[in-house]
Amino acid sequence: MTTELSPSMNLKDAIEQRCAARSFRSDSIPQAILAEILRLGLRSPSGFNLQPWRFIVVQEQGNKEKLRACAFNQRQVTEAPVVLICCGDRRVNQTDYIESMIKLGKDAGGVNDAFADYMRSAIPQLFEHHPCFESMEAWTNRHTMLAVAHLMIVAKSFGVDTCPIEGFVSAQVKEGFNIPTEVDVCCLLPMGYAAEPFKLYGGRFGIEQVCYGESFGESFQV
Numbered sequence: 001m002t003t004e005l006s007p008s009m010n011l012k013d014a015i016e017q018r019c020a021a022r023s024f025r026s027d028s029i030p031q032a033i034l035a036e037i038l039r040l041g042l043r044s045p046s047g048f049n050l051q052p053w054r055f056i057v058v059q060e061q062g063n064k065e066k067l068r069a070c071a072f073n074q075r076q077v078t079e080a081p082v083v084l085i086c087c088g089d090r091r092v093n094q095t096d097y098i099e100s101m102i103k104l105g106k107d108a109g110g111v112n113d114a115f116a117d118y119m120r121s122a123i124p125q126l127f128e129h130h131p132c133f134e135s136m137e138a139w140t141n142r143h144t145m146l147a148v149a150h151l152m153i154v155a156k157s158f159g160v161d162t163c164p165i166e167g168f169v170s171a172q173v174k175e176g177f178n179i180p181t182e183v184d185v186c187c188l189l190p191m192g193y194a195a196e197p198f199k200l201y202g203g204r205f206g207i208e209q210v211c212y213g214e215s216f217g218e219s220f221q222v
Helices: 009-018 031-041 061-070 093-108 113-129 134-159 168-177
Strands: 053-058 084-087 183-192
Touching: 009 134, 031 053, 031 134, 053 061, 053 134, 061 084, 061 168, 084 134, 093 113, 134 183, 168 183
Parallel strands: none
Antiparallel strands: 053 084, 084 183
């Protein structure tokens, strides 16, 4: 039987209905659905298209138990059929990686020779002077979490719930899952189908409280 790959809800509904699952049923995510969630989630933007995100897809129960021990015994880690260890790779500033990204862009028709030369010059300067971030880890975390947000919305559009977790001991996760020194763990993302107790909507501050007009603190009206 072929798995239907069309989302079960539209983008607006997926955004409005997404919330962090407190608990998960044991139902597995069809592999075709999981692959499509990952494929679409990885369409997330990144600076110079460097795509520093890396995801360890944990599905074996023994590995989820090991991960739960690194995450303050949070039950979602072992209840969910899939848990992503979401990482940012600081090695994307290396020349060979930049060249692989340029080749990817050329093969896709999105990078010409002039733009390739610009990237070879501009990317090292960005990471040398880092005008808009304090550290390489801050930059990779920023872009990885953009991808995580994409993944959560895409997952919800297929009826798959998620629970972003930042409560974990990074050193333990890195040791337990052979994560290189230059790769940082940004969050854990259990994925599956929510079970009771369902988390109620906690509300969001309004536009008038968090959006400013032209300058920080200035009133913004729509």
